[in-house]
Amino acid sequence: MYLKSIALVGFKSFGRKTELAFGSPIVAVVGPNGSGKSNVAEAFRFVLGEQSMKSMRSKRGEDLIWGGSPGLPRANRGAVRVVFDNADRLLDLDFKEVVIERVVYRDGQNEYLLNGTVVRLKDVIRLLAGANIGGSGYQIISQGEADRILNASPKERREMVEDALGLKLYQHKKAESERKLGETGVNIDKTKSLRRELAPHINFLRVQVEKIEKARELKEQLAAKLNEYLAREHAWISQEDARLSEEIRMHETELRKLSESVRAARGARGSSSDAALAGLQGKLAEREGKLAAARRESERLARELGRAEGALEANNVTVEAIVPVPHVRNFARELDATVSELERVDDIARVRSVLQDIRSRIKSFIEGLSGAAPVTNEEVKQQVKSLADSLARVREEETNLADELESLRKGIAEARESGFAAERDLVALEASVREAQSKLGGVRAARENIAEARRRFEEEVREGIALVGAAVHSWEKAEIPPGALSEERSVQEKRRRDIERLKIKIEESGSGSGEAVVKEFTQTKERDEFLAKELADLEASAASLKDIIAELEKTIDARFHEGLKLINEALKNFFTKLFGGGYVDIRFVASQEDTRIGGSLGRGARAYLYRTHFFDDAGESSALPRSRRDRRRAR
Structure with a gap:
């Protein structure tokens, strides 16, 4: 390159x-x-x-x-x-x-x-x-760089040697790792601090979330119990409402029939029955008068007949000598006609008048006998027979009147009994009406209770929606088990009391929906978990960086010593060529002074101070002073 x-x-x-x-x-x-x-x-x-x-x-x-x-x-x-x-x-x-x-x-x-x-x-x-x-x-x-090299401190000299040996890359990596380690330590402290700050809030939120979870469980229990209760209650209310409506219809129909019967009975009792009883009582009074008159006439005729028979025996005369036969026959015929007329008379006053007339005729006949010419015995017998017949007819009439009176009395008794029966029937009908009205009132009151139960049911549905939300509507699809509607109401009341207790527990929890708290707890917990993971990563990274730094220190130290050996060999040859003899080498001594970058010394690592020695041909050595202190010592 x-x-x-x-x-x-x-x-x-x-x-x-x-x-x-x-x-x-x-x-x-x-x-x-x-x-x-x-x-x-x-x-x-x-x-x-x-x-x-x-x-x-x-x-x-x-x-x-x-x-x-x-x-x-x-x-x-x-x-x-x-x-x-x-x-x-x-x-x-x-x-x-x-x-x-x-x-x-x-x-x-x-x-x-x-x-x-x-x-x-x-x-x-x-x-x-x-x-x-x-x-x-x-x-x-x-310019002046040579003097800087000659006057360099051991630390600067080492840096020059390290630079020449190509150790800067490792030192840079080490410095970068130490910088990262420092930053990682700061981040670890920050992360721990953040977690310490989050811990009380997480604990507080955890308690709140536990309350919310408990309230949520209570709400789930409430929803299940409420749906069962509402389904059964709605079915029972519907059944009772239908049953009571049918009973009201039946009682109203029965009451209408009974009311019509009462009106009919009252109408019948006030017209024909009273008139019939009054007519029978009038006939009874009339027949009683006739019977009394007939009995008196019968008694009189019996007495007259006895006197006539006694007189006939006492006088011992012939009827022919005393009374003329034609005269007796005429009297008998008249008396017979009078009695026949009496049989046809219904008026008691008329009977009395006829009997009085008979009495007068008989009296006149008897009186005529005393002053008249003697009649024959046959005529007297005929007269006695006539009186006996009249008496028999009167007694028969008396018997008939007595039978008629008995019949009238029975009729009146029957009429009265019929009236009493009608009255009893009316009273019974009125009692039935009152009973029907009472039953109808009871059924209507029961239906009113059902209406109140329906209003309470609707209120319970609204309260359920407010507490558990739309889950309460599940009761509409719930299936009622067979025989559930025939159970005792006390079982349903127990369900209602259980629901009320759950409501009280939910109200005591005071957590409301808690969505915001749960969301905040979830976010805070996720934040803490993220920080915990980050802390673990940072600690792992710090451990890895420490391992890297230690490995780099080993590499730097090994390469430095190898390079220093090569430098001394090259320096020796170079020095010999320059000065024609002698030799020079670079040595290092260990020191505890903090003359290197402070990061490694803080862990007790050794720092090295280097001294360059020159040897002349006589074998004497000298060293470049490494500091003012060395210069003073050299003097």
Whole structure:
């Protein structure tokens, strides 16, 4: 690998593009003072990644850009590009030519390009370090650089040796690993801090989520119980409503029939029954009067007949001598006619009048007997027979009247009994009406209770929707097991009490839907899990970086000692050629002073201080003083 060319555009004093080609092994850039020779050397430092503005005789990045002249305005950017021949692939890129370019802008920003592709600074440093081109700058020896090398401290000397041995790549990797390890440690601390901050909140949210989960389980239980309860309750309400509606219809029909029967019974009792009873009672009173008169007449005729028979026997006369037979016959015929008329008379007053007339005739007949001419015995017998017949007819009439009275009494009793039966029937009908009305009222009250149960059912549905959402509608599709509607209501009441207890537990949890809390807990938990995973990754990365650093330290140390041995051999030959004898070597001594980068010393690693010894032909040695203290000791 060798340098082919360098191009400068807007860099320091090179306002226009300037390109220098290096076609031979040794190239000299000459010119008067102020012509830009040093700027070319600084351009090399710049393009190779130098970060110290002081080493490029500047204070800011803007100072590296062409500032302008009367003939050329100032530039907004300064760029340096170098081209390396990479045929031997010393640079770890699969290109024959490698172009490295660095651009600085007036805002201080830098841009690095590798074969036209924007890359990072560390990519450039790694690439160059692989070719033993480091940042110590020993490849570029400026004015006074030899004195700097001779007066370098052991640490600086080691860096030069390491640079020459191509250890910069490993050191850069080590420094990068240490930087990453430091950043990883910071990130670990940050991650742990974040997890510590999240822990109380996660615990709080976990408690809330547990409550929410418990409430959710309670709601699931409530939904299941509520759906079963509502399905059974709705079926029972529908069944009871249909049954009570049918009972109301039946009771109303029965009540209408009973009311019509009551009205008919009342109408019949108030007209024909009362009139019939009154007529029978009137006939009874009439027949009782007739019977009493007939009995009195019968008694009178019996007495008259007895007197007549007694007189007949006492006088012992012939009827023919006392009473004329024709006269007796006429009297008997008249009396018989009167009795016959009496049989046809219904009026009791008329009966009395006829009987009085008979009584008068008999009296007149008897009185006529005493003053009349004597009648024959035959006539008297005829008269007695006539009286006996009249008496028999009167007694028969009395019997008939008694039978008629008995019949009337039975009729009245039957009429009264019929009236009483009608009254009883009416009372029974009225009682049936009242009973039917009571039953109808009870059924209507029961139906009112069913209506209230339906309103309560609808309220329970609304409460269920408010508590468990749309899941409560599952009751509409639920199947009722056979015989469920015939179970005791106490079983359904127990279900309702269980539901009320679940509602109280859910209300006591006070978690509501909890979606926001669950979402926050999930997000926070995922964040904590992510941090835990990141922490594990960081700790694994830190362990890996420590292993890498340890391996790099071993590699650097091994290569350094191998390289130092080779350097001493080359230095010995070179020294002999220069001075015609003697020899020189570079030795190192162990020290606990913190003269190296502090990262490795903090872990108890050793630092090495180097001293260069020169031996003359007499075998005496001298060493380059490594510090002012060494110089004082040397004096």
